[in-house]
Amino acid sequence: MILVFGSVNLDLIVPVPVLPGPGETVLGEALRLEPGGKGANQAVAAARDGATVAFAGAVGEDDFAAQAVALLRSSGVDLARLATVRGATGAAVICVDPAGRNQIAVAPGANRFARATQIADADLCPGTTLLLQMEVDPGETAALIARARARGTRIVLSLAPPLLLPRPSLAAVDILLVNAGEAEALASALGVAADPEALRAALGGPDVVVTRGEAGAVAATGAGLLHQPAFRIEAVDTTAAGDTFAGVLAASLDRGEELPAALRRAAAAAALACTRRGAQASIPLVAETDRLVCRGVSECIAP
Numbered sequence: 001m002i003l004v005f006g007s008v009n010l011d012l013i014v015p016v017p018v019l020p021g022p023g024e025t026v027l028g029e030a031l032r033l034e035p036g037g038k039g040a041n042q043a044v045a046a047a048r049d050g051a052t053v054a055f056a057g058a059v060g061e062d063d064f065a066a067q068a069v070a071l072l073r074s075s076g077v078d079l080a081r082l083a084t085v086r087g088a089t090g091a092a093v094i095c096v097d098p099a100g101r102n103q104i105a106v107a108p109g110a111n112r113f114a115r116a117t118q119i120a121d122a123d124l125c126p127g128t129t130l131l132l133q134m135e136v137d138p139g140e141t142a143a144l145i146a147r148a149r150a151r152g153t154r155i156v157l158s159l160a161p162p163l164l165l166p167r168p169s170l171a172a173v174d175i176l177l178v179n180a181g182e183a184e185a186l187a188s189a190l191g192v193a194a195d196p197e198a199l200r201a202a203l204g205g206p207d208v209v210v211t212r213g214e215a216g217a218v219a220a221t222g223a224g225l226l227h228q229p230a231f232r233i234e235a236v237d238t239t240a241a242g243d244t245f246a247g248v249l250a251a252s253l254d255r256g257e258e259l260p261a262a263l264r265r266a267a268a269a270a271a272l273a274c275t276r277r278g279a280q281a282s283i284p285l286v287a288e289t290d291r292l293v294c295r296g297v298s299e300c301i302a303p
Contacts (some may be wrong), residue, residue, distance in 0.1 A: 001128050002046045002254050005056045005119060005144055006039020007111040007135030008072070008082075010064040011279050013239070016095045017104050021169040028095065035071045036092055036279035037111070038133040038160060041240045045247025046131065049269065050286045051254055056081035056118045057136065060110040064089035071280040085113045090135075100235035100274060105194075111136050112202040116144040126152040129254040131246065132173075134163045152220040154253065157206075158246040164189050172206035175253075177246055179211045196220035207259065211245055213238075217263055228263040231271035231292060240279040245270040248289065268292040 016028040035044075039057050047053040055077050061084060064204040068089050072079060090109040098103045114136040124130065130148045132141055132155065141157075142165050148155050155173040157165075162178070162185035170176060176199070178186060187194035192201070196208040200220040209219040214228040248269040252262035269289045276282035284292075 002051045002053045002131055002250055003056065003119065003123055003128050003295060004039050004043040004046070004053060004131045005114070005116065005136070006042065006133045007037035007090055007108070007114070007129075008035075008040040008055075008057045008059055008068050008171040009037035009092045009106065009109075009111070010034070010068040011036035011092045011094055011239075013094045013096060013278065015277075016042075016097055017101055017103060019095055019097050026095070032278070033067060034278045034281055035067070035068050036094075036240070037090055038243050040068070040072055041279055041283070042131055042133065042158065042245035042247035042250070043077050044075045045240075045244045045269065045283045046251040046254075047077050048283055048285050049248045049251040049265075051251035052078075054078035054081060054123070056114065058083040058085050058110040060085060060087045060089040060115040062088050064091065081118045081212070083110075083114065083118055085110050087113075094239055094279075096237050096239060096277070099108055102237070102239050104239075106135065108135065114140060114232045116140045116147070121147065121151065122298045124148045124151040124153045126154075129156060129250050131156050131158075131250045133158045133243075133246075134161055138163055138165055142166060145169045156246065156250045156253070158242070159186060160242060161291045162186065167203065171203045172173065172204045175209060175249070176203070177204040177209045177211070177249070179242055180213070185208050195257050197225065209249070209263070211242060217245075217267060218264060219259060221259060226253065226260055226263060227265050228260075231275050233271045237277045237282065238251045238274050240282055241270045241273045243279075244273040244283050247283075265289060265293055
């Protein structure tokens with residue numbers, strides 16, 4: 001089973017001709033409201049890849065809450081550990097340009113009140129994969145890492161956004177997942193180079209996976225480096241591509257795949273997500289990812 005502790009938002013998406021600069025107003029197209037949040041996105045990605053998934057987080061007492069969890073429900077994610085708190089559900093405002101690049105601002109709302117105690121000790125065991133991100137209270141995430149490590153749970157941490165946890169917390173995870181920008185921020189804090197081998201050596205524990213968009217992904221492990229090329233695509237919207245990668249990576253590992261196969265599958269699913277608009281709506285189903293994995297990285301995918 002995969003247990004996700006993280007954020008759930010409603011995304012307010014505005015397609016724009018160009019991403020706005022500082023102080024600039026850009027007129028866009030019609031506003032779209034879609035479920036999002038890094039935690040919820042990753043939970044949907046894992047569930048759509050065939051995993052059994054439970055989600056722990058928080059929504060508010062507002063009209064956004066039902067919309068924010070709609071695709072979690074329809075994807076079969078267990079929401080028994082979802083809390084409802086006073087105030088607003090988390091929200092993200094996303095601008096997307098014609099090349100698929102985006103700018104995102106997040107209002108955390110109820111996500112600030114997600115608590116590690118929503119997850120019972122009985123949920124944390126060697127048969128569980130705990131998937132974490134950084135859009136909820138870092139102290140709660142650190143506390144959950146400590147509990148999970150003590151109980152032999154596999155821990156996958158997506159360090160997005162790049163807020164820092166104490167070094168012992170980072171060292172206690174099994175897989176640390178960062179993109180290039182997050183790798184730079186972590187490397188600066190640790191005083192090392194922003195490459196996966198240096199980061200792994202500095203932390204002394206986790207395998208470190210760095211995603212690099214069109215340049216693919218590279219992982220530093222105890223057995224050496226793993227390189228995963230990117231699948232060639234025509235990008236429409238990169239929103240949730242990183243979350244798709246994280247969710248499918250966790251799903252693959254949870255069902256017993258080795259890291260090289262899990263990286264390949266995660267890269268394929270993330271590529272498919274880039275060919276569609278939206279966050280959770282862009283995440284592929286298991287059969288779609290199966291087909292692309294079989295076809296190989298040389299295939300070009302049309303939107």
